[in-house]
Amino acid sequence: MSMRGRVTLDELKWLSDRVADQSYVVVGEPRFLALMAWANKNARTHGFWDEDHGNHTNIAKLGLHHAEVSEVVEACRFVENPLDLGSMSAPPRDAERSEKIPEFTQTEEELADxxxxxxxxxxxxxxxxxxxxxxxxxxxxxxxxxxxxxxG
Structure with missing residues (x-):
């Protein structure tokens, strides 16, 4: 990276070339790929890719993305700063606490989704x-x- 903390055009070209030919391995890639596989396995196990439900099309799947983003918006609606927990070790305040994973805020849960x-x-x-x-x-x-x- 350049001295000003931004990627130079030469660095971008180098990175793009590596990504294009898949010879560039990102640090943490095996873990990321494992999370992707886990997410997909869980979705398949719970019927989200069943052909008979008709929800396997790209449009239907992107609709699920849209629904999750809407849930993030809803989680943020009545909270002044939805990610401010005071400190990482402090539990979320009750108004922001996720019901499903109470050690996280509703916003964090919905962003994860x-x-x-x-x-x-x-x-x-x-x-x-x-x-x-x-x-x-x-x-x-x-x-x-x-x-x-x-x-504006």
């Missing part, structure tokens, strides 16, 4: 999700402030 859905979809469709994330992060380093969008 969005990632799990993405991992499941990527595993099923044989997407190179981690490599794409790395490439996209590197590309985003080269973009202008707010990616050129005007606010």
């Amino acid at each position: 969005t990632v799990i859905r993405a991992m499941d979809f990527a595993q099923e469709r044989k997407c190179r999700l981690l490599a794409a994330i790395v490439a996209k992060l590197a590309f985003n380093e080269t973009r202008e402030h707010m990616h050129g969008k005007k606010v």
